[in-house]
Amino acid sequence: MRKIKTLFVIISMVVFNHKLSGQDNPEKLLLSDFRPVSIYNIPTTYISKARYPVIDMHSHPYPKSNAELELWVETMDATGIDATVIMTYTVGAEFDSLVEVYSKYPNRFIMFCGFDYTGYDQPGYGPDAVEELERCVKMGAKGVGELGDKGKGLFYSKPVKGYGMHIDDKRLEPLLKICADLKIPVAVHVADPKWMYEKMDSTNDGLMNAYSWRLDNQEGIIDHTGMVKTLENAVNNNPETTFIALHYANCSHDLSILGNLLDKYPNLFTGMGARFAETATIPRYMSKFLNKYQDRVVYGTDMGTNSEMYRYTFRILESKDEHFYDANYSYHWPLHGFGLGDKILEKIYRSNALKILKR
Numbered sequence: 001m002r003k004i005k006t007l008f009v010i011i012s013m014v015v016f017n018h019k020l021s022g023q024d025n026p027e028k029l030l031l032s033d034f035r036p037v038s039i040y041n042i043p044t045t046y047i048s049k050a051r052y053p054v055i056d057m058h059s060h061p062y063p064k065s066n067a068e069l070e071l072w073v074e075t076m077d078a079t080g081i082d083a084t085v086i087m088t089y090t091v092g093a094e095f096d097s098l099v100e101v102y103s104k105y106p107n108r109f110i111m112f113c114g115f116d117y118t119g120y121d122q123p124g125y126g127p128d129a130v131e132e133l134e135r136c137v138k139m140g141a142k143g144v145g146e147l148g149d150k151g152k153g154l155f156y157s158k159p160v161k162g163y164g165m166h167i168d169d170k171r172l173e174p175l176l177k178i179c180a181d182l183k184i185p186v187a188v189h190v191a192d193p194k195w196m197y198e199k200m201d202s203t204n205d206g207l208m209n210a211y212s213w214r215l216d217n218q219e220g221i222i223d224h225t226g227m228v229k230t231l232e233n234a235v236n237n238n239p240e241t242t243f244i245a246l247h248y249a250n251c252s253h254d255l256s257i258l259g260n261l262l263d264k265y266p267n268l269f270t271g272m273g274a275r276f277a278e279t280a281t282i283p284r285y286m287s288k289f290l291n292k293y294q295d296r297v298v299y300g301t302d303m304g305t306n307s308e309m310y311r312y313t314f315r316i317l318e319s320k321d322e323h324f325y326d327a328n329y330s331y332h333w334p335l336h337g338f339g340l341g342d343k344i345l346e347k348i349y350r351s352n353a354l355k356i357l358k359r
Helices: 002-021 066-079 092-102 127-139 170-182 224-237 246-250 255-264 283-292 307-318 342-357
Strands: 054-059 081-087 109-113 143-149 186-190 243-245 268-271
Touching (some): 066 081, 066 307, 081 143, 092 109, 092 127, 109 127, 127 170, 170 224, 186 224, 186 246, 224 243, 224 246, 224 255, 243 246, 246 255, 246 268, 255 268
Parallel strands (some): 054 081, 081 109, 109 143, 143 186, 186 243, 243 268
């Protein structure tokens, strides 16, 4: 018994010293433990429901049970989410099973399938994948996505990942062209935020988040510029196909890159999912950008199903609040609202999505 008591005391002291050496001791505070709370006594806005009925163009099959799915629908009702795109990046039996689950709410969820990469590294790849895509569309797919590539190839895919193959690969041409014939959009995630490619040192102002998702230490990876180029090649080579560059094409650090693409290619749209923290640092610039490209941007979350998550995005888009933090992101910088007007909000929240989905 004495040994157990002694061990308990030692463990307690270790835990205490860890807390003291970290969160409670500024001289040893880890960046990962930095959770500032604003003390500015300035106006704050709580937006419980979006100003217009929203189509969330970027979400995933998060619920693991019927009860969780029902709760999600209740949350959508409470926050003003009219419909949600479920990006499954699946084909075959798994896609069919998801269609069955979400068909319980046919007007609330819009299903996107993936591309089937089975045999992509073998001669003759293509016809079977096209056939499977057409089958998925008959099953209810309204688009393709999320096709994801951070530099090593298209790995957001089930059951087969397409490592070494990028969105501009000639092997994908038949699939991208049939999407035009089927009148379905292709949602593409290329690269990651630029901070993930930079040095992981004191000069990286997104270090807190960048270190968790770092790509600077990956061998054989196409860099950020090269990844954006693969997107442009695909959009340019398939002018009849509608593309959605998710996450602002991961160009939050320099949206002129994305702006130039939007200027050149009328078949390209962009989504804001999971890039609110990266852009709420530059509210005046973002307001101008969204005003200029208001017909080409769609709302998306890509951050789960929590009601306060939705409200955090509304606060950024609708309010002019300054210097606030939110638990939905892990950067160390404060956020600021864009204060978008009614006309822009309606397009971003809804009408641009309706145009893409032909609903």
